Amino acid sequence: MTATLNSETEAVIVPRRAGHRRRPPKPRRPGLLKFGYWWWALPxxxxxxxxxxxxxxxxGFFAxxxxxxxxxxxxxGFDNFRKIFADPTKIAALGNTLFLAFGSVILSNVAGLAIAVGLNRVLKTRYILRTLFFMPVVLSPLATSYIWKFVFQFDGPLNILLRAAGLGDLARPWLADPTWAIWTVLIVVVWQNIGFAMVIYMAGLAAxxxxxxxxxxxxxxxxxxxxxxVTVPAIRPAIAIATTLGLVNGLRIFDQIMALTGGGPANATATLATEVYKQAFSLGNFGYGAALALLLTVIILVFAVVQQRVGQGRNAEN
Structure with a gap:
């Protein structure tokens, strides 16, 4: 009897909560939230x-x-483009553009990969060396080009070292020689791009x-x-990124050429980028310069798309 009363009292004082569940909160409408994200990205x-x-x-219209x-x-119409392909100097400028682009991509990527592999090992000085190799990337292209211009002068440090080493026959006006001027520009471009390729490859090697x-x-x-x-197949994405960015930057080289040679001597270092500046802003042929710029844009897009397709195809095969 007492047990029955206790159980009834307990049932009254402490009611059971079986079956009582909290309702989940109503989901917010994502429309306003997504619109808020667009406001942030709108500028x-x-x-x-x-x-x-x-x-x-x-x-492109003015071209x-x-x-x-x-x-x-x-x-x-297409008269500006006909003039471009009928002008030997513009064809030579196109050849110089492709030479500097592919030459800088090959040399800077090979050197950057070699440095990245070397610094990927456990070295006490690897952080200092990374900073030293990457420093040319953050420096102004004009400032570094003027320094290299002083180095390559006829009475500059390079020729002084050659004469001191008994190699005076090799001394020459490097920037005024039509044969060697394009190679001096390539050296400066590669020197400044090695650190950029090195950083990309070091990120790939870390994986x-x-x-x-x-x-x-x-x-x-x-x-x-x-x-x-083992290493090369694992860093194929890094190789694709480094070569694509290097090729795009190589096709539109401008600062180093203007600071070193100005497109000379005798248009030996002229590229499509320097010809765009010359025609549009120096000679006042804005329509002709726009046609050169449009041609350069199309070339950059074609090579970038082809490089990306080739890289994606190799990654899919692997």
């Missing part, structure tokens, strides 16, 4: 559209005109599993075999 989108796409579209930069103009290299070493693979069959 950047406007700048990209205005500076890049709108300006490129307007420049089909004879506008001098002032006053009225007439639409001339290479150490266990795989150790397993290959245990199986008897030497250093060169481990590099070709």
């Amino acid at each position: 950047g989108i406007i700048m990209v559209l205005g500076i890049h796409y709108v300006a490129t579209t307007v420049g 089909f005109t004879n506008w001098t930069g002032i006053g009225s103009f007439d639409i001339v 290479v599993p150490v266990e795989v290299e150790e397993a290959a070493a245990i199986d008897g693979a030497n250093i060169w075999q481990r590099f070709l069959h």
Whole structure:
């Protein structure tokens, strides 16, 4: 009897909560939140559209005109492009552009990869060396080019060292020699781009599993075999990024050429970028310069797309 009363009292005082669940909160409508995100990105989108796409579209339109930069103009169709491919100096400028682009990509990537592999090991001075190799990237291209211009002068440090070493026959006016001027520009460009490639490859090497290299070493693979069959396949994305960015930057080289040679001697170092500046701003042929700029833009897009397709195809195969 007492037990029954206690159980009934307990049932009254402490009611059971079985089956009582909290309702989940109502989901927020994502429309307003997403619209708020667009507000944050809107200034950047406007700048990209205005500076890049709108300006490129307007420049592309003037490529089909004879506008001098002032006053009225007439639409001339493809006459500017016919003049470009009929002018031997412009064909030579196109050749110099491709030479500097591919030469800088090959040399800077090979040297950057070699330095990255060397600094990837455990060295006490690797952080200092990384900073020293990367420093030319953050320096002004004009400032460094003027320093190299002093080095390559006829009475500059390079020729002084050659004469002191008994190699005076090799001394020459490097920047005034039509044969060697383009090579001096290439040296300066490669020197300034090595650090950029090195940083990309070091990021790729950091993702290479150490266990795989150790397993290959245990199986008897030497250093060169481990590099070709383990390291290179693992850093293919880094290779694609470094070569694509290097090729795009190489095709539009301008600062180093203007500071070192100004496109000379005798247009030996002229490129499409320097010809755009010369025609549009020095000679007042804005329509002709816009046609050269449009041609350079198309070349950059074609090579960038091809490089990306090739890189994606190799990664898919692997």
